[in-house]
Amino acid sequence: MVGKKSGKALRDEGLERTDNNMDLSSWPQIAAINQKNYYTDYLKRDDQYLAFRLQNEEARTKMAKNAKDRDRALAMAKPEVTEAEAEADGEATMEDAEETPAEAIGSKVIVIHVGSQNLRIGLSSDALPKTVPMVIARKSATNESEDHDEPKPKRMKREDGSAEDPENQFGPEWSAEFNRMSSDLKVRMRQNKRRMLPNSKEMVVNFNRRTSPETISEHNDPSRVEWTELSNPPPEYIVGQDALRIPDSSNPRYKLYWPIQNGWCNEQDYQSKRMLFLDISLILENAIQTQLGLTSKKEWPQYSCVFVIPDLYDKSYVTQVLDMLMREFAFARVCFIQESLAATFGAGFTSACVVDIGAQKTSICCVEEGMCIENSRVNLKMGGQDVTQAFVKMMLHDHFPYADINLWRRYDFLLAEELKKSLCTMSEASVSPQVFDFHLRVSGQDTQKHTFKAFDEVHLAPMGFFEPTIFDNDEKLxxxxxLIERSVDIYDGQPNDPVSGAQSEIMTALAPAIPASEKTNGEAQAAPTDAQATPARPQQPNAIGRVQEQEATPHSSVAGSPAPEAAPTPQAAGAGSSAAPAPAAQPARPAVEYRDDILPVYALDNAILTSIAHAARSDEKKMRDFIGGIMIVGGGSLTTGFNLFLEERLQILRPGFAKEIMIGVPPRDLDPQVVVWKGASIFGKLSGTNDSWIGQLEYDRLGHRLLAYKCMWAY
Structure with missing residues (x-):
């Protein structure tokens, strides 16, 4: 063993230490964290959030002000007040109150509900909203009917260019589907012991073939239309109802733009995102000025705004709207509320399955104790306008006397909407050959009175909600x-728009089959097994037995959903026929929620059961509660007998719950079209319990990140 060397020996060998024990750097040395026991309170207390701090400061300021006012009132009170003086003071106080009436609750809150066809707007203190068409007309070289070579609905022509026969002008597939639905209706009516003439269809066709219009001069027409007169010089744009009444042959021409279509931003008709949201802001600005009387923008900073958004929303749309309301309109405060939750507020229900049928979108969501159940949200791209177009196609198929009808023309579009509202019914007792008439009014021309017969078209057109293959879904995607990119997470770059288990199941059923060459080994083995186990069930989801436990996170997977079959049912295949096929270069199937090439058009009764199944999560008590508390709202539900027909369809699909199934309507005879707006107006009055207001100071500092703290749901 070698002994320890002396300092002299180390110095001689050049190994002596010469650093004087000094540190290698003048920077302070921080000891490493003991990873077995460390703690931080970063973002774990409410007072570390600006939104909560400002809210608490506002509450403390209000409390201090009330205390000072109370102390001041006590200090100024007289020590002894006689009975006569008290009576005199009471009279004076009442007179002052009459001279300066108290401000109504909600009179400074503007409630906005934007739809694909109509905008509903009003003050929170109003009983009902004002309804304005969600359209703007801009000066253009051509109008919308001149822009499209083909009329709407599109007709087929022969090879020589001549018009096809009415029975064949929409193609053999559509005609076969229409005839099948007509035959099924006859079978149901015979089963229900309803009398039908065997030659009803022939009677209708023969009558419509030989009828001719009657001309009525304009001065003899008591209901003539007041067309919009253009000023000199003509304005750059016209908004609302006046835009729909601009003559198609106006000089200069105007073209209609609908910024919201199918519940989405209309990216098809616009060339830039800026112009799209500019038109939305112009329509809202005009409505605030004309419908609410707030002509001066200097008054707007005194008002707050409640804005209604869809249950399944695009985050890009919400953040853009928030910026518009805070920056351009300069409202004092803004908050958002989801459509289904607003509907339960308006109807006064605590729990319900809300089915909102709009003009171009149908949304379904189960609400429980003031919260939307995330996995129950469903958004279908069909509505009342699809019924209008299907009704026109059916009437043209049966030799409608006004064969030149074109829904691109404004007066024809308004005429078709009027005929749909007055004639369509879901009551089988009203299905019989009947004579109707309508007046065709065109600017600068005499009125024409047409008489026609209709048979089962009035019933089969709204039946499209349950058999959506009859709708025209080619251009909805x-x-x-x-123009608007999908919102993504700033950390991992994954899409972070809200997703739903029910919507995912529907999209999976509608998704086209994956070619065998594109499947991975695992998929190639698993898919045939699933298809063999469930031979024909993409269109009939198991509402009770097969509800997978799905996490309510923005990145939930759809691995638990059934694989689509190679040969789906006719309804599922027809509903998804307009969707583009999966990209050929894609090696694996992406999550269905994140795909934009699948159009969510699905039978309404099956969609409702799918939503309820995901809300109940195999709990039979919840299943019975939701299936017995279905509420139908929206303008598309105004068809006569719609609720009763839907109830019967659900009872056929779920006979075990036949006694519990009940379709409700909004109470107090409230118009189903305004229930959502009414609920949002009630929400706007809850100043003491509503913590979701976003103020100007908060937005200036944090921007749209505030939505994560302010929304009542998991944003």
Whole structure:
């Protein structure tokens, strides 16, 4: 063993230490964290959030002000007040109150509900909203009917260019589907012991063939239309109802733009995102000025705003709207509320399955104790306008006397909407050959009175909600994601728009089959097994037995959903026929929630059961509660007998719950079209318990990140 060397020996060998024990750097040395036991309170207390701090400061300021006012009132009170003086003071106080009436609750809150066809707007203190068409007309070289070579609905022509026969002008597939639905209706009516003439269809066709219009001069027409007169010089744009009444042959021409279509931003008709949201702001600005009387923008900073958004929303749309309301309109405060939750507020229900049928979108969501159940949200791209177009096609198929009808023309569009509202019914007792008439009014021309007969078209057109293959779904995905990119998470770059288990199941059922060459080994083995186990069930989801436990997170997977079959049912295949096929270069199937090439058009009764199944999560008590508390709202539900027909369809699909199934309507005879707006107006009055207001100071500092703290749901 070698002994320890002396300092002299180390110095001689050049190994002596010469650093004087000094540190290598003048920077302070921080000891490493003991990773077995460390703690931080960063972002774990409410007072570390600006939104909560400002809210508490506002509450403390209000409390201090009330205390000072109370002390001041006590200090100024007289020590002894006689009975006569008290009576005199009471009279004076009442006179002062009459001279300066108290401000009504909600009179400084503007409630906005934007739809694909109509905008509903009003003050929170109003009983009912004002309704304005969600359209703007801009000066253009051509109008919308001149822009499209083909009329709407599109007709087929022969090879020589001549018009096809009415029975064949929409193609053999559509005609076969229409005839099948007509035959099924006859079978149901015979089963229900309803009398039908065997030659009803022939009677209708023969009558419509030989009828001719009657001309009525304009001065003899008591209901003539007041067309919009253009000023000199003509304005750059016209908004609302006046835009729909601009003559198609106006000089200069005007073209209609609908900023919201199918519940999405209309990216097909616009060339830039800026112009799209500019038109939305112009329509809202005009409505505030004309419908609410707030002509001066200097008054707007005194008002707050409640804005209604869809249950399944695009985050890009919400953040853009928030910026518009805070920056351009300069409202004092803004808050958002979801459509289904607002509907339960308006109807006064605590729990319900809300089915909102709009003009171009149908949304379904189960609400429980003031919260939307995330996995129950469903958004279908069909509505009342699809019924209008299907009704026109059915009437043209049966030799409608006004064969030149074109829904691109404004007066024809308004005429078709009027005929749909007055004639369509879901009551089988009203299905019989009947004579109707309508007046065709065109600017600068005499009125024409047409008489026609209709038979089962009035019933089969709204039946499209349950058999959506009869609808025209070819162009609903046009322009999707052309202007507005999908919102993504700033950390991992994954899409972070809200997703739903029910919507995922529907999209999976509608998704086209994956070619064998594109499947991975695992998928190639698993898919045939699932298809063999469930031979024909993409269109009939198991509402009780097969509800997978799905996490309510923005990145939930759809691995638990059934694989689509190679040969789906006719309804599922027809509903998804307009969707583009999966990209050929894609090696694996992406999550269905994140795909934009699948159009969510699905039978309404099956969609309702799918939503309820995901809300109940195999709990039979919840299943019975939701299936017995279905509420139908929206303008598309105004068809006569719609609720009763839907109830019967659900009872056939779920005979075990036949006694519990009940379709409700909004109480107090409230118009189903305004229930959502009414609920949002009630929400706007809850100043003491509503913590979701976003103020100007908060927005200036944090921007749209505030939505994560302010929304009542998991944003």
């Amino acid at each position: 046009g322009g999707r994601r052309k």
